[in-house]
Amino acid sequence: xxxxxxxxxxxxxxxxxxxxxxxxxxxxxxxxxxxxxxxxxxxxxxxxxxxxxxxxxxxxxxxxxxxxxxxxxxxxxxxxxxxxxxxxxxxxxxxxxxxxxxxxxxxxxxxxxxxxxxxxxxxxxxxxxxxxxxxxxxxxxxxxxxxxxxxxxxxxxxxxxxxxxxxxxxxxxxxxxxxxxxxxxxxxxxxxxxxxxxxxxxxxxxxxxxxxxxxxxxxxxxxxxxxxxxxxxxxxxxxxxxxxxxxxxxxxxxxxxxxxxxxxxxxxxxxxxxxxxxxxxxxxxxxxxxxxxxxxxxxxxxxxxxxxxxxxxxxxxxxxxxxxxxxxxxxxxxxxxxxxxxxxxxxxxxxxxxxxxxxxxxxxxxxxxxxxxxxxxxxxxxxxxxxxxxxxxxxxxxxxxxxxxxxxxxxxxxxxxxxxxxxxxxxxxxxxxxxxxxxxxxxxxxxxxxxxxxxxxxxxxxxxxxxxxxxxxxxxxxxxxxxxxxxxxxxxxxxxxxxxxxxxxxxxxxxxxxxxxxxxxxxxxxxxxxxxxxxxxxxxxxxxxxxxxxxxxxxxxxxxxxxxxxxxxxxxxxxxxxxxxxxxxxxxxxxxxxxxxxxxxxxxxxxxxxxxxx
Amino acid sequence: xxxxxxxxxxxxxxxxxxxxxxxxxxxxxxxxxxxxxxxxxxxxxxxxxxxxxxxxxxxxxxxxxxxxxxxxxxxxxxxxxxxxxxxxxxxxxxxxxxxxxxxxxxxxxxxxxxxxxxxxxxxxxxxxxxxxxxxxxxxxxxxxxxxxxxxxxxxxxxxxxxxxx
Numbered sequence: 115x116x117x118x119x120x121x122x123x124x125x126x127x128x129x130x131x132x133x134x135x136x137x138x139x140x141x142x143x144x145x146x147x148x149x150x151x152x153x154x155x156x157x158x159x160x161x162x163x164x165x166x167x168x169x170x171x172x173x174x175x176x177x178x179x180x181x182x183x184x185x186x187x188x189x190x191x192x193x194x195x196x197x198x199x200x201x202x203x204x205x206x207x208x209x210x211x212x213x214x215x216x217x218x219x220x221x222x223x224x225x226x227x228x229x230x231x232x233x234x235x236x237x238x239x240x241x242x243x244x245x246x247x248x249x250x251x252x253x254x255x256x257x258x259x260x261x262x263x264x265x266x267x268x269x270x271x272x273x274x275x276x277x278x279x280x281x282x283x284x285x286x287x288x289x290x291x292x293x294x295x296x297x298x299x300x301x302x303x304x305x306x307x308x309x310x311x312x313x314x315x316x317x318x319x320x321x322x323x324x325x326x327x328x329x330x331x332x333x334x335x336x337x338x339x340x341x342x343x344x345x346x347x348x349x350x351x352x353x354x355x356x357x358x359x360x361x362x363x364x365x366x367x368x369x370x371x372x373x374x375x376x377x378x379x380x381x382x383x384x385x386x387x388x389x390x391x392x393x394x395x396x397x398x399x400x401x402x403x404x405x406x407x408x409x410x411x412x413x414x415x416x417x418x419x420x421x422x423x424x425x426x427x428x429x430x431x432x433x434x435x436x437x438x439x440x441x442x443x444x445x446x447x448x449x450x451x452x453x454x455x456x457x458x459x460x461x462x463x464x465x466x467x468x469x470x471x472x473x474x475x476x477x478x479x480x481x482x483x484x485x486x487x488x489x490x491x492x493x494x495x496x497x498x499x500x501x502x503x504x505x506x507x508x509x510x511x512x513x514x515x516x517x518x519x520x521x522x523x524x525x526x527x528x529x530x531x532x533x534x535x536x537x538x539x540x541x542x543x544x545x546x547x548x549x550x551x552x553x554x555x556x557x558x559x560x561x562x563x564x565x566x567x568x569x570x571x572x573x574x575x576x577x578x579x580x581x582x583x584x585x586x587x588x589x590x591x592x593x594x595x596x597x598x599x600x601x602x603x604x605x606x607x608x609x610x611x612x613x614x615x616x617x618x619x620x621x622x623x624x625x626x627x628x629x630x631x632x633x634x635x636x637x638x639x640x641x642x643x644x645x646x647x648x649x650x651x652x653x654x655x656x657x658x659x660x661x662x663x664x665x666x667x668x669x670x671x672x673x674x675x676x677x678x679x680x681x682x683x684x685x686x687x688x689x690x691x692x693x694x695x696x697x698x699x700x701x702x703x704x705x706x707x708x709x710x711x712x713x714x715x716x717x718x719x720x721x722x723x724x725x726x727x728x
Numbered sequence: 729x730x731x732x733x734x735x736x737x738x739x740x741x742x743x744x745x746x747x748x749x750x751x752x753x754x755x756x757x758x759x760x761x762x763x764x765x766x767x768x769x770x771x772x773x774x775x776x777x778x779x780x781x782x783x784x785x786x787x788x789x790x791x792x793x794x795x796x797x798x799x800x801x802x803x804x805x806x807x808x809x810x811x812x813x814x815x816x817x818x819x820x821x822x823x824x825x826x827x828x829x830x831x832x833x834x835x836x837x838x839x840x841x842x843x844x845x846x847x848x849x850x851x852x853x854x855x856x857x858x859x860x861x862x863x864x865x866x867x868x869x870x871x872x873x874x875x876x877x878x879x880x881x882x883x884x885x886x887x888x889x890x891x892x893x
Binding site: 690 | 829830832840855859
């Protein structure tokens with residue numbers, strides 16, 4: 115494909131990106147950003163070293179080879195935090211000039227939307243930010259001022275396009291670069307970092323007349339991977355403006371969503387991973403075996419995300435009521451830069467695209483470029499865009515029939531081969547059977563007979579395997595035939611059959627929390643901690659009972675706010691029944707054993723007598 | 729999903745047509761009324777045991793009477809709750825099932841509390857009965873009956889995009 119063909123294809127399907135009102139950063143030209151950055155290197159146990167000051171850096175110079183050792187981390191530094199005077203001046207100016215309809219309003223707080231355990235872990239997460247490396251608080255403000263300056267200088271909204279042909283698919287990748295991710299400081303999210311790369315993919319196939327048609331779209335998103343990332347072009351969840359898919363970008367995080375709304379993103383703390391795995395198994399067991407039948411569960415038992423109290427909850431606001439960029443929107447894309455043949459700044463620079471905050475959880479460190487992960491390895495989305503969205507096993511539509519035919523031919527060949535083997539082994543087995551039968555009545559041939567019997571058993575097993583394989587192949591042949599018929603009749607597989615876990619926005623019902631619930635969410639952790647201290651100081655003799663009572667009251671209030679009283683009562687009662695059962699078992703152990711033996715004996719006797727009477 | 733929706737629709741239609749409740753619901757109702765009788769009996773027994781005390785030490789007597797009266801009130805209240813749960817089952821009210829579960833929970837809590845303080849032997853009988861009730865209340869037909877009733881009372885939900893598949 116020529117660069118011009120690639121450009122035309124990219125422009126034909128370029129996305130519409132819709133932002134939340136109040137969003138401060140939009141996709142920008144990387145050259146403008148690089149010129150405003152300085153280049154640094156961080157080596158272990160050393161102070162960071164500035165390699166190039168701001169104003170001297172260009173995409174070409176960024177890509178120059180450097181050697182500061184294996185453990186060196188190269189990074190860009192975009193902005194210095196503001197001092198108090200600058201902040202005050204900016205806030206006053208902003209207060210005077212900002213229109214109220216441009217301001218972001220969070221709505222019901224994230225803490226009110228999740229459970230008590232998550233709020234506790236969230237408190238720990240917030241405390242951990244004091245100890246972890248993080249982007250200084252006022253950097254976001256400085257970055258937004260700098261970004262506005264850049265916009266004034268040259269208002270340009272752009273993306274970087276890449277066209278890859280892989281396994282008969284044509285993949286269009288759209289990369290967006292933002293100068294700053296202010297999810298934490300601007301929208302009470304998980305992290306802030308300088309530089310932010312986001313990406314979406316569109317998967318096309320060519321028909322018999324070599325015309326390209328879109329079939330799948332995949333958006334990079336938090337917590338999701340593989341099949342769950344993609345939607346089929348005809349899926350109702352995927353909005354389109356003409357041939358342009360609509361992306362709803364998360365406020366500050368810039369994560370991509372198919373539908374507008376507010377998404378609950380849960381961040382897993384790495385050191386809690388074993389606990390999370392254990393509670394997940396426990397939860398699955400509880401849901402399957404102990405909790406009552408729930409008509410809200412879908413047929414396959416999926417209830418959406420399995421809630422974990424050990425994950426920190428954050429809301430990603432992708433409301434889409436703010437600025438729109440793309441065809442038929444308030445702003446349009448400038449001419450894309452094509453990176454199919456990666457320029458040096460893509461392929462040669464493996465460092466970070468913003469401040470290296472030395473955060474062990476990595477959330478506050480800037481990301482690497484489109485081609486690389488933070489550790490310098492190549493991103494899967496770059497080297498295997500099909501596998502990244504779980505499409506490596508899915509052939510393009512126009513190839514399905516020919517693939518079915520090819521597979522049927524292979525299976526038919528397999529079947530004839532297996533049938534020949536069955537014939538041969540069957541005859542062999544008959545011969546061995548005859549030989550074995552002839553040995554009967556000759557005691558001196560006992561050993562030979564045993565050996566023969568063992569051989570027969572082995573061969574019989576082999577034959578059984580071949581017959582089983584043959585039956586399976588026949589069945590596959592039939593299935594493939596039926597599938598081919600369905601395809602010929604124009605039938606398509608269900609549009610969402612591949613999705614195991616879809617990310618749905620929070621429904622208006624679930625966020626209809628009153629002010630009291632929000633206040634409760636904000637103060638409950640504090641109340642619990644104060645109660646523990648008061649109990650420890652003034653009522654140490656009743657500490658255990660006191661803690662149990664406090665937790666019970668808090669959980670009860672929590673369940674009331676969430677309309678989960680029935681579930682709460684049911685769970686507590688089942689727990690109490692288990693404890694009481696154990697008490698009875700311990701108290702009456704021998705009596706229970708005797709009763710069990712007597713009942714079993716009586717039952718067996720009853721069954722036997724019934725059999726006699728028949 | 730379509731199968732589940734169909735089953736629930738059928739169940740709603742059955743209830744609409746006034747067909748008899750499933751037998752596990754009827755048995756549960758009977759068991760709840762029996763439980764109510766038992767609890768009221770325990771309440772009366774605790775009252776008698778407290779009132780008929782003849783201890784020489786006045787302080788100890790007061791404590792025993794106080795404890796006995798507390799049990800009387802507790803079992804009496806639980807007996808009334810059991811009646812309410814029984815009527816809830818009788819009318820298939822949406823609060824019937826949670827009330828019955830709450831009753832079992834409270835009974836078990838009281839029993840465990842009494843057990844920790846040197847329980848009278850009848851407590852184990854109450855525990856056993858409650859455990860059996862908890863198991864019985866989780867019988868799929870019992871739960872289905874209440875959820876179907878709830879669906880009948882609420883507007884039938886429109887199938888979402890996934891249900892339409």
